[in-house]
Amino acid sequence: MGRATPTGDGGDDGLKTSWPELVGFEMLNAADRINIDRPDVFPAFYMLPTPLPTDYNPTRVILVGDDRSVVVRTPVIG
Template sequence: MGRAAVRAAASTAAGDDEQKTSWPEVVGWVTLNADFKISSDRPDVSTAFYMIPTPLPTDYNPKRVIIVCDSRNVVVQTPVIG
């Protein structure tokens, strides 16, 4: 499953049984603040940081959230599970 498909399938929690799978609210945040928010929401996942234009992993990992940042360490894409 590609990143675009994962992003399209990702959704935020709507009920108590669903867990959050994307964090659009952290786009524009400093990476460490975004990491803290994601870790607060989902302590069961790890975060991985990638600076653009570094290629992103192509494999899907349900226990990983990828945070893509620019040279100023600001999040530039919605972090999603994968």
Template sequence: MGRTTPAAVAAADDDGQKTSWPEVVGWVTLNAALQISSDRPDVSTDFYSETTTLPTDYDANRVIIVADDRNVVVRTPVIG
């Protein structure tokens, strides 16, 4: 039997759908967005620079992707 890791628990909501994508850190933003859209076609992706203030409101239909100046994902994208 497989064991559930804390990362796997944190990466899924009560319905078993992904809520975070740690595997795309280091990817180009477009590729990350395509993976997220493939996993969760019901959410949109918003892109932010690592120097930009992130939104403070929670949106269950949004995944925030934070990237550096080379468009490489620098933080784990999460729903919110």
């Protein structure tokens, strides 16, 4: 548990920074998966059409969902 998997898309530390495989998942299930991969970050939930934050937070993973709470964009750190 908590094993980091390289994604090739960020940082020299090899820690995962995006989760494209979670598009289509229910938001809470996606958050659980992210917490397994990266227990050092926290999920932040946003529903369309809510504006997304413009600041960068290296401990936040942005999850964007539709009216059914299904992830519609790749969750990313930021």
